[in-house]
Amino acid sequence: MDTAPAPAAEAWSPRPAYWLDDVPTAYGHGPAVVLLDQTRLPAEEVRLVCSDVATVVDAVRRLVVRGAPVLGIVGAYGVALAAARGEDVKAAADDIARARPTAVNLAWGARRALAAWQAAGGSAEAALREARVIHEEDAAASAAMAGHGARFAAGLPAERPLQVLTHCNTGALVSGGEGTALAVVRELHRAGRLGRLWVDETRPLLQGARLTAYEAARTGMPYTVLSDNAAGSLFAAGEVDLVVVGADRIAADGATANKVGTYPLAVLARHHGVPFVVVAPMSTVDRDTPDGAAIVVEQRDGGEVTEMAGTPLTPPGSTAYNPAFDVTPPALITAIVTESGVLSPVSAIAIARMSAGHDPVMRR
Numbered sequence: 287m288d289t290a291p292a293p294a295a296e297a298w299s300p301r302p303a304y305w306l307d308d309v310p311t312a313y314g315h316g317p318a319v320v321l322l323d324q325t326r327l328p329a330e331e332v333r334l335v336c337s338d339v340a341t342v343v344d345a346v347r348r349l350v351v352r353g354a355p356v357l358g359i360v361g362a363y364g365v366a367l368a369a370a371r372g373e374d375v376k377a378a379a380d381d382i383a384r385a386r387p388t389a390v391n392l393a394w395g396a397r398r399a400l401a402a403w404q405a406a407g408g409s410a411e412a413a414l415r416e417a418r419v420i421h422e423e424d425a426a427a428s429a430a431m432a433g434h435g436a437r438f439a440a441g442l443p444a445e446r447p448l449q450v451l452t453h454c455n456t457g458a459l460v461s462g463g464e465g466t467a468l469a470v471v472r473e474l475h476r477a478g479r480l481g482r483l484w485v486d487e488t489r490p491l492l493q494g495a496r497l498t499a500y501e502a503a504r505t506g507m508p509y510t511v512l513s514d515n516a517a518g519s520l521f522a523a524g525e526v527d528l529v530v531v532g533a534d535r536i537a538a539d540g541a542t543a544n545k546v547g548t549y550p551l552a553v554l555a556r557h558h559g560v561p562f563v564v565v566a567p568m569s570t571v572d573r574d575t576p577d578g579a580a581i582v583v584e585q586r587d588g589g590e591v592t593e594m595a596g597t598p599l600t601p602p603g604s605t606a607y608n609p610a611f612d613v614t615p616p617a618l619i620t621a622i623v624t625e626s627g628v629l630s631p632v633s634a635i636a637i638a639r640m641s642a643g644h645d646p647v648m649r650r
């Protein structure tokens with residue numbers, strides 16, 4: 287079984303999204319939101335300079351920037367950009383929130399920046415300040431989750447360095463810091479406790495094969511990519527000690543929306559007695575969504591399934607079912623790791639306590 291070579295571990299960040307005050311733009315010099323174009327990775331590191339909100343919204347829709355926490359950061363920067371350009375700020379916040387419906391962070395970040403703008407009497411500086419606070423908060427949350435998650439993993443009965451399976455991409459590309467679930471894996475690697483990272487390719491857009499592998503290679507983790515279909519045989523062979531995934535929205539009862547293909551992993555993990563851990567900041571917990579049935583799952587264009595890099599994979603006229611996410615019920619989740627601590631077992635009460643700002647049920 288091939289394992290990609292592990293280059294020297296390094297403190298590395300791809301800087302997925304940031305603000306620049308004064309750059310050449312389509313409108314002359316002015317502020318911009320700069321995005322690392324994740325559709326071009328791993329082959330090319332190309333940055334998109336967004337000088338208006340319409341460009342930000344299009345970039346979110348095309349997954350130029352993606353992943354719940356960084357979407358919260360970009361949502362806030364997008365509102366700050368509208369304010370700086372004298373655009374309709376409320377309309378901008380609404381357009382941003384509508385760009386992708388499932389990751390609660392997108393609307394949450396936009397609304398926080400809008401509220402700051404309104405509270406300051408329509409101040410663009412206030413909106414930008416709030417966006418920067420959200421960016422910094424997410425970096426701190428990422429570090430805290432990495433610590434809580436690694437300590438939880440260290441408590442697992444393991445006779446070997448952990449073999450961890452993950453789905454989609456939850457690293458520094460989705461965060462102001464090192465990410466969510468992949469930040470936990472990176473912390474385990476630093477502590478010498480990571481035996482291998484199994485990387486689900488994550489059809490149809492291959493966030494795992496393209497992005498998680500890119501991050502694992504850049505940070506020196508021992509990793510192996512697999513087709514999503516192969517995960518079951520890994521469990522059956524006893525090669526998975528822990529599953530860690532991210533989240534796009536966690537409902538008040540602990541039901542979790544994440545990249546499509548997550549729910550089957552939760553079922554496999556339960557069947558094989560493997561801990562299944564969700565890692566997400568509090569900004570992804572949405573107490574206004576009561577349960578999994580209330581989570582809106584983004585349905586994306588079928589062409590993402592029937593084509594690969596513009597090449598048809600199916601006969602002309604084929605239709606495709608392409609939900610971007612699925613929902614895992616709380617009963618299949620061993621623990622939810624947030625910056626506040628570890629919930630185990632997950633319960634509606636614990637989630638409610640956590641989303642109300644109280645300490646979670648269990649803290650490690």
Ligand SMILES: CSC[C@H]1O[C@H](OP(=O)(O)O)[C@H](O)[C@@H]1O
Nearest residue numbers: 352353354454460532533544545
């Ligand atoms: C922890 S945020 C990463 C999260 O977002 C991904 O979805 P997408 O690539 O469509 O933005 C996936 O659900 C990841 O778990």
